[in-house]
Amino acid sequence: MYNKKVMDHFMNPRNVGEIENADGVGEAGNPHGDQMKIFLKIRDNRIEDVKFKTFGCAAAIASSSMATELIKGKTLEEAWELTNEEVAEALEGLPPGKLECSVVSREATHRAINEYRKKQGLEPLAEQA
């Protein structure tokens, strides 16, 4: 059902944990009940460190892991642009019906970035329809 890459990120997820006094924290869920919480350490508009915790199926955990790998070291603008499809592609594909489970990582990242922007007195970025 899941490919080797997905299973690797599921069995050995990268960047698991929490960051104390994180600069941005975001949480998101989906109707399946998957839930992700993401913690960002930001320096000079760049994601210096990222940690996450996810409740969900293997697809949700693996895409959380991959998404954190992909946004680490990126500028906030670059991280904002990361799509679920790009995460799925980096995982070399998710089974049909499982892309929805990866949506939480994009939403949680957006919320964390906007939480940081608000703290900085900046306008929150708007979600693209």
Place this chain on the structure above:
Amino acid sequence: MGDTHLVYMDHAATTFTNPEVVETMLPFLKKHFGNPSSLYSIGREGREAVETAREKLAKALGAKPEEIYFTSGGTESDNWAVKGTAFARQKKGKHIITTPIEHHAVLYPCEYLETQGFDVTYLPVDRYGLLDPAEVEAAIRKDTVLISVMYANNEIGTIEPILEIGKVAREHKIPFHTDAVQVIGKVPLDLQREHKDVDILSLSSHKFYGPKGVGALYIREGTEIDNYMHGGAQEGGKRAGTENVAGILGMGKAIELATANIEEHNKKLRKMRDRLMAGVLEIPHCRLNGHPEKRLPGNLNFSFEYIEGESLLLMLDQMGICCSTGSACSSGSSDPSHVLRAIGVPPKTAQGSLRLTLGDANSGKDIDYVLEVLPEVVGKLRAISPFYKPADKGK
């Protein structure tokens, strides 16, 4: 990882085919290929095999051979029982009584019948999944034409008070169907005596170490039910189609073996099951789903707070343990198990459910292995979970 020895704990999903059963079947896949409806010798051999199996099933169930009809499995048997009875009796009324914890092979035919003008009452069950026979009696109407209640639940293992429900049905002269797919070889059945109030009963071969793709429907003499497959004269014209000879013969052997020594077999299963249950319940924030005593001897169903079942199942699979879950993600739907919801398990808790069903593939070593691996895997997933708060640790 992955190459550890296999611990199969999903006997409620299917069982391995008993080697003795396979041996019985082989000649009918090779040499004796004749059509049982043909009159020459290799045809007659097939006919004999089918009728021998029918007698074995009848004996195991305490039924008459002519009350046994071969089908393709549990799903077909349930479909036939529910739709066949409903349509045959629709002039008398269009009301059916069942429960929300039935297998989908009963629930979905009921939903279909609702589109055909039938009215279905889904009686609530208690927190253990038990149905109260008094509720059945209270739900009976003048237009009730069928009562269908499963003998034991496939997910949580709860055994229903079938004798009492049957008595109510008989008193009101309403046909009573029970899906007995999970109980063959676990509960002794005697349809002429103890179970005289059961009119229709479904069973499936691959749940008791027989081959897949074959099952049977018991229909008590005189029960009103429509023919299911229209075609040839097989099964008295009620279920047309050339018989699955090898499968039917294998099922006959399997039921003979499975019902030979039910009590001793159950004792062995319960001993392993109870040790596994005690060990697993030591994991914090874990609950048992289903009735603590009135349950199938090999069934365990747990919910682990803060984690999701599909992840749990896949991590256990990586460690060589095969089991199942009622989580939404595992079934591709947005809701967790309909059974767990019906017994009032909160959705989040139902997401973290795990079913372990023991059987002949298991030994005491398997119990030790699962008790070693499961707490570690639960701990690993909780460490990733945003719902698991450090304050909960060590409770």
